[in-house]
Amino acid sequence: MAKFTFRMPDIGEGIAEAEIVQWHKKVGDTVNEDEEFVDMMTDKATVPMESPVTGKILEIAGAEGEMVSIGSMLVVIDVEGEAPEDAPEDMHPAPAPKADVVEERIEVETSDASDADDALAADPQPEPLPAPTPAPKPSHAAKVLATPAVRKRARDIGIDLAQVKPAEDGRIRHGDLDAFLSYTGGYGAAAPSRNDEVVKVIGMRRRIAENMAASKRNIPHFSYVEECDVTALEDLRAQLNANRGDKPKLTILPMLITAICKTLPDFPMINARYDDEAGVVTRHGSVNLGMAAQTDAGLMVPVIKDAQAKNLWQLANEIVRLADAARNGTAKKEEMQGGTLTVTSLGPLGGVATTPVINRPEVAIIGPNRIIERPMFVSDGQGGERIEKRKLMNISISCDHRVVDGWDAASFVQALKKLIESPALILVG
Structure with a gap:
């Protein structure tokens, strides 16, 4: 028997170390x-390592979540006969990564208010911790003094009389139940305490944490929010879907992307990337638009390349294709990189307004929020006004104040609003 040392290979991405994601x-x-x-996870991909020999594992480099430097011991294997030479540092890992992911900045799901189905699949989660042991139920309620009416009321609303403080004579009355309900904040006994859970921050979640911190630490963010009337836009979307034939169903996202692409030529500072180390801002002619999406393991951003060159149906097809590729782990590396601007949405959970974090090194991120219906004053066409139910949606934008001025961001959103509220213009040209 002999020992064989497998050393962490150079994966060829110019990295100095990789993270242990999962031991098999x-x-x-x-x-x-x-x-x-x-x-093993690098900045760009999760890469499986294959053993070049057969044998028994004697030693491993560390626990999941720990970092391993290139060239250092990853595993020691006991092999039969004479051991081959230790694995060289440039030895290739398994031929294909499990899933290429973008780790520059990852945000949330890109579905609209009624079609929130863009969430992407994720790597398997770590095994959950054992379920907490519920608190034992008191069994001495029969010893409590109370009238049958009080007991019935306690049963109906789920109160254990043993938990209720009685009056001085030891008897529980309706007023004591009322005091107990007021103290616990509602009907029923207080919920049993639950055990703490300790979740290790590793893999994609660690990358997200690092990139979020780097973005907020290095970029002076500012946000701007404007309300848009999307009633006409939603009506147009319904008409297009009713006559779509075998085309994919349109969400609001392709329409919003088209409006963004039509607005950007007048605001080139929005569609840009800032290399702060070199002191260079690149204003891109093409719109490579990232779609932030939530997964069980974290957030991913597939990129629609040359979004400005695609019509509504092409954008809808590309959104579905990229979502499926990311969900199935078949997305190519180039489909997860190179974004020049990101759109992020929480779909029906979008809230009134958001202040999204920029996908560094991009300089702006746009966040459509939840669509709500609200009464508004609208023109009656005769110089007066009437109250009408309208569909409204806030548009949020966060910008890098080193590159984008507040006036420019506000002007961009106002121009985008004009297209959104006159959606026929989105389809022109």
């Missing part, structure tokens, strides 16, 4: 030649 083998297990034994 533990000390004492047998690993076969060409069998995957651990997943």
Whole structure:
């Protein structure tokens, strides 16, 4: 028997270290030649490592979430006969990464208020901690003094009389129940305490945390919010969907993207990337638009390349295609990189307004919020006004104040609002 040391290989991305995401083998297990034994995460992808030998694992580099430097020991394997030379530092890992992900900045789901189905699938979650043991129920309620009417009321509303403080004579009355309800904040006994959960921040969640911190630390954000009347836009969308044939169903997202692309030529500072180390701002001619999407493991941003060159149906197809690719883990690296502007939405959970975090090194991010119906004063066409139910949606934008002035951001949103409120103009040209 002999020992074989597998060292962390250079994956070829110019990295100095990688993170242990998941061990498929533990000390004492047998690993076969060409069998995957651990997943390592770089800044761009999760890469499975394969064993070049068959043997028993004697030692591993560390726990999940720890970092391993290139060239350092990843695993020691006990092999039969004479051990081959230790794996060189430039030894290739498994031929294909499990899933390429964008880690520059990742935001939330890009569905509209009524079609919130863009959430992307994620890597498996860590095994949950054991369920907390519920607090034992008191069993001495029969010893409590109370009238049958008080007991019945307590049963009906789910109160354990043993938890209620009685009067001085030891008897519980209706007033004591009222005091108990006031103290607990509602009907029923207080919920049993739950155990704390400790969740290790590793893998994609660690990357998200690092990139969020870097974005907020390095970029002076400012946000601007404007209300838009989307009644006509939603009516147009309904008409297009009613006559779409075999085309995919339109959400509000393709229409919003088209309006953004039509507005950007007059505001090139919005569709840009800022290399703060080189002191260079690149204003892009093409719109490579990121769609922030929520997954179980974190947030991902597939990118629609040359969005300005696509019509509504092409955008709808591309949104579905990229969502499916990300969900199935088949998205290519180039489909998850190179964004020049990001759109992020919480769909029906969007709230009144958001202040999204910029996808560094981009300089702006746009956040449509939830569509709500509200009465408004509208013109009656005869110089007067009438009250009418309208569909309203706030548009939020966050910008890098080093590159984008407040006036420019406000002017951009006002120009975007004109298109959104006159949606026929979106389809012209």
